[in-house]
Amino acid sequence: MSSVWLLLSKTFCNAELIQTSQEEGLKTVSLPFDISAEYIPKLIRQAEIAFAHLGEGVDIFGEAHFRSSQMNSVVEFSRRAAILNVPVLIEGESGTGKELFARGIHESGLRRDGPFVTVNCGAIPEQLVESELFGHKKGSFSGAIRDHDGHFVSANHGTIFLDEIGELPLSAQVKILRVVQESEVMPVGSSGTRRTDVRIISATNRNLASEVAEGHFREDLFYRLAVLVIKLPPLRERDGDIGLLIDLFLKRFNDSNDGKIWEGNKTLTPGARSRLLRHNWPGNVRELENTLKRTAVTARGTRISENDVENALFQIAKKQDGVYGRALGKGFDLQELLGEVTRRYLTQAMKEANDNKSEAARLLGLSSYQTLTNWLQKYNVE
Numbered sequence: 001m002s003s004v005w006l007l008l009s010k011t012f013c014n015a016e017l018i019q020t021s022q023e024e025g026l027k028t029v030s031l032p033f034d035i036s037a038e039y040i041p042k043l044i045r046q047a048e049i050a051f052a053h054l055g056e057g058v059d060i061f062g063e064a065h066f067r068s069s070q071m072n073s074v075v076e077f078s079r080r081a082a083i084l085n086v087p088v089l090i091e092g093e094s095g096t097g098k099e100l101f102a103r104g105i106h107e108s109g110l111r112r113d114g115p116f117v118t119v120n121c122g123a124i125p126e127q128l129v130e131s132e133l134f135g136h137k138k139g140s141f142s143g144a145i146r147d148h149d150g151h152f153v154s155a156n157h158g159t160i161f162l163d164e165i166g167e168l169p170l171s172a173q174v175k176i177l178r179v180v181q182e183s184e185v186m187p188v189g190s191s192g193t194r195r196t197d198v199r200i201i202s203a204t205n206r207n208l209a210s211e212v213a214e215g216h217f218r219e220d221l222f223y224r225l226a227v228l229v230i231k232l233p234p235l236r237e238r239d240g241d242i243g244l245l246i247d248l249f250l251k252r253f254n255d256s257n258d259g260k261i262w263e264g265n266k267t268l269t270p271g272a273r274s275r276l277l278r279h280n281w282p283g284n285v286r287e288l289e290n291t292l293k294r295t296a297v298t299a300r301g302t303r304i305s306e307n308d309v310e311n312a313l314f315q316i317a318k319k320q321d322g323v324y325g326r327a328l329g330k331g332f333d334l335q336e337l338l339g340e341v342t343r344r345y346l347t348q349a350m351k352e353a354n355d356n357k358s359e360a361a362r363l364l365g366l367s368s369y370q371t372l373t374n375w376l377q378k379y380n381v382e
Contacts, residue, residue: 140189
């Protein structure tokens with residue numbers, strides 16, 4: 001039974017071990033090595049190999065490598081969505097692969113032989129939205145030195161991908177609505193319209209339904225764009241995918257390097273791999289790829305250490321691992337987290353109140369001096 005607790009505490013639970021004996025009493029056990037880093041990955045990797053074929057190669061979505069059930073459901077739905085000639089809305093955090101899925105849907109759909117035009121809606125100045133999207137005639141405004149087709153005409157008989165559609169101001173959204181409804185555009189400075197036959201795939205890192213409720217996005221445009229909705233899960237919720245992507249990216253970097261920057265192949269120490277697996281990855285797949293790229297370039301020698309990984313993680317990413325960004329399971333303890341937050345604010349209030357308990361209680365919104373005293377005792381704050 002002791003062995004079971006030892007393995008659990010050093011792998012999934014990340015717990016502190018306590019030992020008691022008549023000779024030495026109660027004390028904390030400190031092991032000279034990391035079992036989870038040194039031995040468990042070898043066992044897990046044997047199991048990983050057995051079912052790696054489930055996600056090693058995803059046909060129509062190119063580089064969307066996965067093995068998690070969460071991503072499997074998304075890919076299966078995307079395959080069905082691809083063959084339908086209707087608008088698709090893709091929602092997901094930054095770095096989850098929205099453009100990758102948009103391109104995969106296009107390339108496996110009925111319009112695969114047509115153009116795929118990507119538009120970053122958040123990068124278009126409001127005064128240039130009509131010109132960029134719908135085109136303009138020569139001389140229609142200062143700087144219009146020639147006719148310009150616009151993105152919707154350029155994507156004719158293909159797909160237009162409106163990335164970060166939620167960034168468009170309301171005045172620009174109404175102009176897109178007519179194109180969606182009538183399948184025609186009116187270039188700036190023109191008296192006539194041009195027909196355009198495009199499939200619209202839009203994407204956002206926001207919740208557009210919430211944006212509609214708050215008045216930040218047009219309801220009529222939302223219902224036009226969200227005929228089919230694909231929600232991409234963040235990397236922290238994709239069970240088993242982080243390890244797969246670590247191996248994939250590291251192999252990719254080694255293959256592309258081919259002795260140009262460093263000699264030999266970069267490999268991860270068990271501690272480095274364990275640190276990568278523990279990280280919350282708020283920047284998702286893009287953050288993981290770039291972090292590995294930094295460690296591969298900056299690590300001396302061929303072995304990437306845990307310290308190399310720690311130095312490569314941005315401070316903003318580490319902060320996300322705090323109160324609001326922690327992954328559930330694997331040792332997560334809600335009561336301990338609440339206690340941590342409570343102790344922090346109790347300490348802060350006592351400091352700001354110069355140890356005046358009545359004033360500290362007021363700062364914290366507590367009902368009385370006695371209530372504060374009880375909390376200080378409960379959470380062992382001196």
